[in-house]
Amino acid sequence: MLVFKMRIIFYTGKGGTGKSVISCATGVKAAEQGKKVLVISTDPAHTLSDIFEKRVFDKPTEIIPNLWALQVDPIREVREKYGVIQDYVASIFQSRGLDEALAYEIASLPNMTPFISLLKIYDLVNEGFDALILDTVPSGEALKNLYLPMLLTDISKKFLKTFGFFLGALVKAVSPAVKVPAPSKEVIDADLALIDRLEVVRDLLTNVKITSLRLIANPDFFSIENLRRTYMVANLYNVNVDLAIINKVIPEEVSDPFFSEWKEKQAEYLVEAEKAFYPLPVRKVPLFKSELKGINLLKKLADYVFQDDDPLKVFYEGKPLRVDISEDGLQATLIVKTPFAKKEALEVERFGDELMVKVDTNIGEVRNFIPLPAVLYSMKLEKAKLIGDELHITFVKR
Ligand SMILES: Nc1ncnc2c1ncn2[C@@H]1O[C@H](COP(=O)(O)OP(=O)(O)O)[C@@H](O)[C@H]1O
Ligand SMILES: [Mg+2]
Structure with missing residues (x-):
């Protein structure tokens, strides 16, 4: 195709x-x-x-x-392609007593x-x-x-x-x-x-x-x-x-x-x-x-x-971040690819809607901030574990 x-x-x-x-x-x-x-x-x-x-x-x-x-x-695009919808929406506002100019202003979608x-x-x-x-x-x-x-x-x-x-x-x-x-x-x-x-x-x-x-x-x-x-x-x-x-x-x-x-x-x-x-x-x-x-x-x-690359090529393909939610919805794991981490030292702390991740690496201590997906807002940070280059961070329902 x-x-x-x-x-x-x-x-x-x-x-x-x-x-x-x-x-x-x-x-x-x-x-x-x-x-x-x-x-x-x-x-x-x-x-x-x-x-x-x-x-x-x-x-x-x-x-x-x-x-x-x-x-x-x-x-112009809206007017030409979706004008019928716009007209209709305006007619609703007009039916509510708005004058035409205002109705169209509001209905400009x-x-x-x-x-x-x-x-x-x-x-x-x-x-x-x-x-x-x-x-x-x-x-x-x-x-x-x-x-x-x-x-x-x-x-x-x-x-x-x-x-x-x-x-x-x-x-x-x-x-x-x-x-x-x-x-x-x-x-x-x-x-x-x-x-x-x-x-x-x-x-x-x-x-x-x-x-x-x-x-x-x-x-x-x-x-x-x-x-x-x-x-x-x-x-x-x-x-x-x-x-x-x-x-x-x-x-x-x-x-x-x-x-x-x-x-x-x-x-x-x-x-x-x-x-x-x-x-x-x-x-x-x-x-x-x-x-x-x-x-x-x-x-x-x-x-x-x-440089010498084809500008249209796919430079990276993958899912560096994902959320697995348990069937009962009580637990969720945020899985994030983390750069250069070594297993020994690892610290995860939550600041509002962000996570601060501190990992020990060959080039010293690295801190990174990861924004939390909305689904985790109401959950409590429980534990974090490094598996390969992926950090698995577990959250539980409060
Ligand atoms: N590497 C660069 N060196 C010098 N000027 C740049 C560079 N990249 C962008 N600009 C200039 O910065 C301004 C904003 O760029 P633009 O592409 O319009 O940004 P955007 O579309 O993200 O708003 C333009 O005047 C552009 O010429
Ligand atoms: Mg621009």
Whole structure:
């Protein structure tokens, strides 16, 4: 099947870390290697046009041979594809006495916009590209995008069929005593088509051969911190994370004393990143002398990120973190791959929704912080045991 030959690569990380330029660089390098690729941006306005120095439209626009780009316009996308649903939702608000302008404002489906780049995948997956590369909206939101379709499987489809997807939440919100105009067949059909699309997209995103999520941080506290939870949650949801990129590292040759403290700190954060994203390969990319625009600089950037590798390959495949829950639900084990640990000394302590893990290693004592999956919040930390390079941490119901 055509679909299984293709790759979908998402970049995630805090704003400004380099998602858009690295997406474009990935596209440039893959195109040079003869792959037909499409870079998709959901950033506002003309990010891609600025980076490629060429006007990019909201349909695939050729940049160089084999390299295409598309700038998603979420508002237009919602209007064109899901306008019927929007009209209906607005009509409900109007029936509650809101004026039309306000009704449409509220009905602009805030829960819809985050889906748009995902739904776009559905449209583009059979357009003959070898890869779709997406620079997602900044992290938290991006992850919701990935996961909401997956959550759908847990909700009874019957319920959705009765009330519709978006309508379901709305019907619950509006008091039952209020008469809501019945959705037309057209509206229900649009809603159901949307669910089907989301399911197809979810299947693509949880297929490790097809989809990779890549983490981009800078060597600073917040951007690494921000990705710890992303990494953990992606694991729980079966989205394969295959690479971590630490971008904007001050180059060795910078000797101005002004930057010496920065460089020292960055070296520490690089170690921190290796621990936080273990066992992913971590690629370090220097800070360039200028911002990154134009094909030539993107090529240079791609060489730092990928060296001689195929930028579309799956760099890592596995589940570095998982949760096993006992049948009676009274006990759960968090299993995490831990770098360089020796069996002798091991200390696990809980701080709120994080675990601090201290292990003795060949290079001295290493501490790492692991965000706790939500299922463990209400449980009590009981014991920890090292099995191979995996740390098994047992929790029990309080
Ligand atoms: N390694 C780098 N060296 C110098 N400038 C960079 C580097 N990586 C990214 N930039 C610049 O940083 C800014 C933010 O990058 P961008 O890709 O737009 O981040 P994001 O999409 O994550 O918000 C841009 O001006 C970009 O040119
Ligand atoms: Mg961006």
